[in-house]
Amino acid sequence: MKKALIVAGFVVLAGLVFAAGLWFTLVSAVRGGVVTVPDVTGVPMTVAQRRLEQAGLHGTAGETQTVYSDFVKLGGVAIQDPAAGSLVKPARVVDLVLSRGSKREVIPDLTGLTLSDAAEMISKYQLRLTGVARAFDRRPQGTVVSQAPTPGSSGIVDNRVKLLVSRGDKPRQLLMPDFRGQLLVSVEKDLTHRGIRFVVKTFANQIEDENVLFVKDQYPLPGFKALTEQTVTLQVVEREAF
Numbered sequence: 687m688k689k690a691l692i693v694a695g696f697v698v699l700a701g702l703v704f705a706a707g708l709w710f711t712l713v714s715a716v717r718g719g720v721v722t723v724p725d726v727t728g729v730p731m732t733v734a735q736r737r738l739e740q741a742g743l744h745g746t747a748g749e750t751q752t753v754y755s756d757f758v759k760l761g762g763v764a765i766q767d768p769a770a771g772s773l774v775k776p777a778r779v780v781d782l783v784l785s786r787g788s789k790r791e792v793i794p795d796l797t798g799l800t801l802s803d804a805a806e807m808i809s810k811y812q813l814r815l816t817g818v819a820r821a822f823d824r825r826p827q828g829t830v831v832s833q834a835p836t837p838g839s840s841g842i843v844d845n846r847v848k849l850l851v852s853r854g855d856k857p858r859q860l861l862m863p864d865f866r867g868q869l870l871v872s873v874e875k876d877l878t879h880r881g882i883r884f885v886v887k888t889f890a891n892q893i894e895d896e897n898v899l900f901v902k903d904q905y906p907l908p909g910f911k912a913l914t915e916q917t918v919t920l921q922v923v924e925r926e927a928f
């Protein structure tokens with residue numbers, strides 16, 4: 687009985703060894719007809735094709751098969767299919783996707799430009815103008831004072847750019863004089879000298895003699911603080927009506 691068990695065990699072991707040997711033989715036979723795809727990412731197209739030819743493969747890339755890559759320079763292989771290390775049949779075509787280079791651009795200096803010129807520059811760099819704020823500044827009205835991101839920094843082409851634009855010098859405050867009862871001609875000269883806009887309201891438009899027109903009322907009222915950019919309204923009447 688014991689001898690029979692030993693014989694049976696030997697037979698089973700021999701069978702396992704034979705099966706394993708057959709399996710490895712079959713695998714070797716199958717693998718004898720395949721090649722390993724080399725890694726050609728990061729190299730120029732010509733180099734990639736040469737390496738693939740040496741491995742018995744062919745590399746092709748369509749004209750429209752390009753992608754942005756922050757890791758592979760312009761013209762280098764960014765993606766390959768099948769991937770490196772894959773087992774394929776000889777003469778297999780490997781699809782190559784070339785890099786268009788990084789999407790990052792250096793943000794141009796927009797300060798000092800007019801808003802329209804800055805917008806044109808932003809479009810040229812394929813950036814997006816998404817915000818314009820305005821503030822009083824000594825620089826001419828409509829001039830870019832600052833920007834975000836700052837000039838020289840890196841940004842992705844679809845990054846948003848925001849601008850701060852000058853509104854011109856901050857208007858001065860003026861304590862409104864009392865123009866009531868004064869000759870219109872004199873008041874006009876005074877306001878013009880101060881650089882203040884004004885409008886005249888009167889029912890005496892047909893009167894050619896300005897020396898008979900006087901200010902009856904005004905807005906803002908005397909003593910009120912007003913900005914020099916504010917428009918002063920003058921109500922004018924004839925001397926007799928006053």
